[in-house]
Amino acid sequence: MSGLALQDITKQFGDFKAVDSVNLSVPHGKFVCLLGPSGCGKTTLLRMIAGLEEPTEGAIILDGEDITPVPTHKRNLGMVFQSLALFPHLSVGDNISYALRIRGASKDEQKRRAEELLTLVHLPGFADRPVAKLSGGQRQRVAIARALALSPKLFLLDEPMSALDAKLRESMQVELRQLQQRLGITTFVVTHDQREAMTMADVVVVMGEGRIRQAASPMEIYRKPADAFVADFIGSTNLLDVTADNAGRASVLGQVIPDLALPAGTAKASISIRPEDVRLGKPGPGAIPGTVTFVRDLGGTIETFIEAGGQTVVAVATPRERVDVAAGDRVGITLPPEACVVVKS
Amino acid sequence: MRRETPKSIADYTPLFFPAVMLVVFFVVPFSTMIAVSFFKRDPAGFYTPDFVVDNYARFLSAFFGRVLGFSLMLSVIVAICCVAIAFPFTYLLTRRPRAVQTVWLVCLLSVLSLSEVIIGFAWSTLFSRTAGITNLFVWLGVMQEPVALLPGFGAVLTGMVYQALPYTILVLYPALVRLDPTLLEAARTLGASPIHAFFNVVTPALRNTIVATLIMVFVFALGSYLLPQILGRPQHWTLSVLITDQAIYQSNMPFAAAMAVFLVLISLALVGLTLLVGRRENAL
Numbered sequence: 001m002s003g004l005a006l007q008d009i010t011k012q013f014g015d016f017k018a019v020d021s022v023n024l025s026v027p028h029g030k031f032v033c034l035l036g037p038s039g040c041g042k043t044t045l046l047r048m049i050a051g052l053e054e055p056t057e058g059a060i061i062l063d064g065e066d067i068t069p070v071p072t073h074k075r076n077l078g079m080v081f082q083s084l085a086l087f088p089h090l091s092v093g094d095n096i097s098y099a100l101r102i103r104g105a106s107k108d109e110q111k112r113r114a115e116e117l118l119t120l121v122h123l124p125g126f127a128d129r130p131v132a133k134l135s136g137g138q139r140q141r142v143a144i145a146r147a148l149a150l151s152p153k154l155f156l157l158d159e160p161m162s163a164l165d166a167k168l169r170e171s172m173q174v175e176l177r178q179l180q181q182r183l184g185i186t187t188f189v190v191t192h193d194q195r196e197a198m199t200m201a202d203v204v205v206v207m208g209e210g211r212i213r214q215a216a217s218p219m220e221i222y223r224k225p226a227d228a229f230v231a232d233f234i235g236s237t238n239l240l241d242v243t244a245d246n247a248g249r250a251s252v253l254g255q256v257i258p259d260l261a262l263p264a265g266t267a268k269a270s271i272s273i274r275p276e277d278v279r280l281g282k283p284g285p286g287a288i289p290g291t292v293t294f295v296r297d298l299g300g301t302i303e304t305f306i307e308a309g310g311q312t313v314v315a316v317a318t319p320r321e322r323v324d325v326a327a328g329d330r331v332g333i334t335l336p337p338e339a340c341v342v343v344k345s
Numbered sequence: 346m347r348r349e350t351p352k353s354i355a356d357y358t359p360l361f362f363p364a365v366m367l368v369v370f371f372v373v374p375f376s377t378m379i380a381v382s383f384f385k386r387d388p389a390g391f392y393t394p395d396f397v398v399d400n401y402a403r404f405l406s407a408f409f410g411r412v413l414g415f416s417l418m419l420s421v422i423v424a425i426c427c428v429a430i431a432f433p434f435t436y437l438l439t440r441r442p443r444a445v446q447t448v449w450l451v452c453l454l455s456v457l458s459l460s461e462v463i464i465g466f467a468w469s470t471l472f473s474r475t476a477g478i479t480n481l482f483v484w485l486g487v488m489q490e491p492v493a494l495l496p497g498f499g500a501v502l503t504g505m506v507y508q509a510l511p512y513t514i515l516v517l518y519p520a521l522v523r524l525d526p527t528l529l530e531a532a533r534t535l536g537a538s539p540i541h542a543f544f545n546v547v548t549p550a551l552r553n554t555i556v557a558t559l560i561m562v563f564v565f566a567l568g569s570y571l572l573p574q575i576l577g578r579p580q581h582w583t584l585s586v587l588i589t590d591q592a593i594y595q596s597n598m599p600f601a602a603a604m605a606v607f608l609v610l611i612s613l614a615l616v617g618l619t620l621l622v623g624r625r626e627n628a629l
Binding site for chain 1: 537
């Protein structure tokens, strides 16, 4: 199979299992985001793919070949580090052509390739500048160009945008995605920023405590989170207890939700519903009664916090669809069954 | 960062104490030495104030030229050996866990507490025929019979490298600890083997540190006068040995002063040249 496969990868640091039996198969040319809170093992997993850490167990298969015992410098990959790790003693051009120089490419070829890559990352004519004189965004581009110098099979980036300010980060995300699509290179990005993952990825891999919690497309992760952890980590969500009675009807906060079914045999679970799916209206039959505790008007969106049945429910609406409520008002909440996702609690 | 330029005399007061120390302990003695180097020697006593260049003229002979040349060469070799050993060693040390580093650094610091005399005699025992390391080699079957490894150039070099090595490591340590470990990893992902990456990324990235350390060890080795006497033959004696000899045993202060001034000038010139070459290469 063409692409990268991780088979039962485990990494143990002393007593601590940083990565715990990870299985993942990525077809060639996909953009994968490893997403998770700090300490979830995502960077360790990336470093194992790069060969900078050795897995305690498991195998890494690239295009059908087991590369687990292959040392980093023979793996044919490009990597961008969080610190960028540009060589301070070399010019921009020499940084980029470093890999070619190691392979004994001619001076002309090094120069030509460096200029070609600089054009690719929108920095033509920067070859002779010292690295120290570049701005944050320019360094970022140089690091990307350097990693792509040998047209590697795998492109790995470890929190590449963390040093950039918010605005620049957003535009670099779009640029990186476009670059990846143009080159069709299998790419892994480690990030803890879910917006970054949603912007760039074909496949988002949510990790927690060393394990893969869910690996799917950004939309699926958002719409159908596999468990409470994923639902909570990706965007904001309402996690509400749901119980089923003898007749199999599911009820949330004391109100039966028609058309919502729990898996057979489950009496208790949780549902995840996105704040933008929560409908707000007048109290009445079929609606969960609640009291507004706080309204946050952010301009573009309005967040309403409602206390209902001892839990807090957040509803988000745009100003156009706003229901005019203030703190203290009694309201009725409706949860559209198609927006409720039953997750393991 | 913006710096205010000092406006009144009061702004300079923090500099007062270091300035006084520098004048009392460096400018005054050094000026005295320069003055004495032009004085006339009094064979019966000490010296009489005068202005003669005899002392410098006497120095310009083949004999002293050879000694000066040997001193400089020995110091350069010591500096190169120290950095060549200490740089990879310190680099590997900084990649170890913190606790391991501390143990090594404490051991190195304890070597610093040994005086030159103790180091000299310890090595003279180790290099002797009767009790030296060659006995160990004989016991291991590597050698036929024990031999004396001193006096000789190798013995002088070993002793001086041993003495200067802890300083070299302690000077290199902070720079190597601060070195971003991902630089080496980046080189590896770009297809460089670890050894390759060490030589064409770590070493050039720390070029300025290496040059500064070379100069420090060079100057340090230039002042060594006991080890060449204990471990070497007379032809291995450095200019510092001759200066001590003239000043203390021959009571020829003016000549000793002239040699000292000459040694300072030559080493300053060499250091300046090194920096100049370094700057030109940086500019390219």
